[in-house]
Amino acid sequence: MPEFRRTYSIPTGELEIIITYDATYTPLRLDMDVLEDIELEYGYEDEDQLTFYPNILRLKFDDFKKQNFDVLKLSVGAYNNTLPENHMNYGGVEIRLNGHTKFKGYIDELSLKYDEKDLTVEFDVLDKMHILRNTTVNRDWIIHPYTNERLPNSGAYTLPLWLFGIFRKVYPEYQYGAYPAEMVNVPGLYSLFVRHDWLYHGDDLININNQQVRRQRTVRWDHAGMFDVGFIFDSTPLWGQDRPYRTWAEWLRGMAINFGAIIGVADYGKVYFMKRFAPHNPTLIDISDNVIDFNFNKQMHLPVLRGAVATNRNQGIENRYEFGEIERSQPSGDYQYPERVKEIRTYLPQYRTSNQSFTGILVRYEEGGHTYGLACWSQRDEQINQSGLAAQLVGKWQRDTRIAPKDKVEVELDGIDYDMVSIYQITPPNTSNLAVNFRAMTMKKSLLKNKTNIVGIEI
Numbered sequence: 001m002p003e004f005r006r007t008y009s010i011p012t013g014e015l016e017i018i019i020t021y022d023a024t025y026t027p028l029r030l031d032m033d034v035l036e037d038i039e040l041e042y043g044y045e046d047e048d049q050l051t052f053y054p055n056i057l058r059l060k061f062d063d064f065k066k067q068n069f070d071v072l073k074l075s076v077g078a079y080n081n082t083l084p085e086n087h088m089n090y091g092g093v094e095i096r097l098n099g100h101t102k103f104k105g106y107i108d109e110l111s112l113k114y115d116e117k118d119l120t121v122e123f124d125v126l127d128k129m130h131i132l133r134n135t136t137v138n139r140d141w142i143i144h145p146y147t148n149e150r151l152p153n154s155g156a157y158t159l160p161l162w163l164f165g166i167f168r169k170v171y172p173e174y175q176y177g178a179y180p181a182e183m184v185n186v187p188g189l190y191s192l193f194v195r196h197d198w199l200y201h202g203d204d205l206i207n208i209n210n211q212q213v214r215r216q217r218t219v220r221w222d223h224a225g226m227f228d229v230g231f232i233f234d235s236t237p238l239w240g241q242d243r244p245y246r247t248w249a250e251w252l253r254g255m256a257i258n259f260g261a262i263i264g265v266a267d268y269g270k271v272y273f274m275k276r277f278a279p280h281n282p283t284l285i286d287i288s289d290n291v292i293d294f295n296f297n298k299q300m301h302l303p304v305l306r307g308a309v310a311t312n313r314n315q316g317i318e319n320r321y322e323f324g325e326i327e328r329s330q331p332s333g334d335y336q337y338p339e340r341v342k343e344i345r346t347y348l349p350q351y352r353t354s355n356q357s358f359t360g361i362l363v364r365y366e367e368g369g370h371t372y373g374l375a376c377w378s379q380r381d382e383q384i385n386q387s388g389l390a391a392q393l394v395g396k397w398q399r400d401t402r403i404a405p406k407d408k409v410e411v412e413l414d415g416i417d418y419d420m421v422s423i424y425q426i427t428p429p430n431t432s433n434l435a436v437n438f439r440a441m442t443m444k445k446s447l448l449k450n451k452t453n454i455v456g457i458e459i
Helices: 068-076 084-091 128-134 159-170 248-258 390-401
Strands: 003-010 013-020 034-043 056-062 092-097 100-107 113-115 120-127 192-195 199-208 211-220 229-231 261-265 271-275 284-286 291-301 307-314 317-324 341-346 361-367 370-381 386-388 406-414 423-426 436-446 451-458
Touching: 003 034, 013 034, 013 084, 034 261, 056 092, 068 084, 068 100, 068 120, 084 092, 084 100, 084 128, 100 128, 120 128, 128 159, 128 248, 159 192, 159 229, 159 248, 159 271, 199 361, 211 361, 211 370, 248 261, 248 341, 248 390, 291 451, 307 390, 317 390, 341 390, 370 390, 386 390, 406 436
Parallel strands: 192 271, 284 423, 307 341
Antiparallel strands: 003 013, 013 092, 034 056, 034 436, 056 120, 092 100, 100 120, 113 120, 199 211, 199 370, 229 361, 261 271, 291 406, 307 317, 361 370, 370 386, 406 451, 423 436, 436 451
């Protein structure tokens, strides 16, 4: 496969573009240069941060010889490119910054456009994560990180282990592990970056001197504790014909909902998993001095909710939890104001057997050279003073955070050193108490113009 390469010097270093394409049906080769900018977009499809979309790269090149459009058209339109696994060979695009891969994806064939007046060709490039939208959930993707063999159906596996096989299919460099979210910008580190703080509490009965003793442990579910809490997902309805999530993209969205988190990709191979609701004692990054020409505004965002309803379905049993005030019409029992009630459906393996001897979550600990697994009876979120099942934590958070409106922030900033995991603060000029703290919902980086547009949500 031929390659097209161009290198540009930008304020943050050396930027290289590499395009891989097929030339089977043409003697011509790509010969072009970037005209306007290289724009990289991150974010979510909905304003409630539930559905993330793959990062998008937008490119516009000159086409003075009127051949570049046709070269790309014949490549991305080739029959052999109809399978997702072939997209990178027939229109693969890679962006490297200072030698490290920042973005890798493939041309969205329907975005390819030629302009005769300006003699330009432009197109969008979809992050490789887009493949997960077109791939059906397959239990064979859950693999061991060192042998690459399919994990047995029975077993309590940690979330980083469940996620490993999925992202390894997308990013060959992705490594099994979990790091603090603050490390997401470390060059060359492709893995999972975490900011979450639920507590998992479990206990078991052991024999000491012929007496049964109950032993208890609590694990904080941060980037380190994630390796001590295992989930028996195979006992859930996440597999089989009646599964609630059909594609891997839907499955990941479901995991975010189940764990009260947001999941996305910061840059190539850098997957973040963060508590969706306000983090505890967040580190704020003040970017007030970076605002370009006062291009900053905020407005009310998302309607206030009167109530939230969270359900958990597992082992053929559905439990329902309600928070807030939920008015119902009589005698039907339907919501009287459905637009003011948020419903959340979860499927986490959280249940007890009739004799309370087993749950779908195990807390691992080591003692005396042995590894033990405690049955997890409850979880806790210290910020909202709530213990119980994940559905209860998520439901209460939903109600508490939507009982008052949040600001939506739009701002244009100097530079491109911003990310989707940080918490930013802006104080409007000539004010002292109007600061707003927010996280990004969408972000557009203009790599050549060295500026960033952020649309954020107040935390």
